Structures are given as C-alpha cells and as structure tokens.
Amino acid sequence: MYKIYVSPLQYLLSVISGFLVGLSLGMISRGNSILAVPLLLYFVGLAYSAHTRSYENYVDHVAIVTTALAVGLNAYVNSVMHFLKKNVRLKKVVVFILLGIPGSFLGAYIGHLVNGESLLFLFGILMIVVA
Secondary structure, three states: OOOOOOOOOHHHHHHHHHHHHHHHHHOOOOOOOHHHHHHHHHHHHHHHHHHHHHHHHHHHHHHHHHHHHHHHHHHHHHHHHHHHHOOOHHHHHHHHHHHHHHHHHHHHHHHHOHHHHHHHHHHHHHHHOOO
C-alpha cells in the first residue's frame, strides 16, 4: 500500500474544495462529482504527486473513492435539510435506494478491477454525456 503525502497547502486547498462542493450541493443538489474529482486531483494536486504508474493508479482510485464518500455525506446533510422542509418523496427514495444499493456494490466491484486512468476516462465520458 502506498502513502499519499499531503502538504499543509494541500490540506488548505482540500478544505476550500470541500466547501465549494458542499456549497454546490446545498444550492443546486447537482454537479458534485463533476467538481470534486477534478478539484482533488488537480486543484489540490494529488495527480501531481504520482511518481510511478502504479502509484498514479492508486491516487486515481483514492481520489474517486474519497470524493464519493465526501459527496455522499454532503448529500446526506442536504437531504436532511430538504426532508425537514418536506421536499422529499419517501416512496421514490425507497425505490431509488433499493435499486441503488446493489448498483453501488456492483459498481464498486467493477471499479476495483479497472485501472485508475481508465476510470477517470470513463468518468469524463459520463460527465460529458450527463451535461
């Protein structure tokens, strides 16, 4: 296992990035993965810390999974706020969850088998299609 060394400046840039992603999620409930992965890799600079091909693959996976967890937790907070304002349709949420959880397990399994560079390429294609 590799260690990713993060400088104090990178920690500060991570805080700024997290704030921007949370702000985006709170305002429009969209676009967080589109923002989070590039911010962590290129604004914070994790992509530039990769010295070998296998380490680069590891950094790509760490960035994708780290942002998925961060966006998920931000989405949870945002959802609670909207639930309290009665903006949430629980029946639709339950259906989405029941289908989403198996999809998440399958996606995580497949993502673990694919190298990081290919995952980022597929992520980019998905973001273009979604846009």
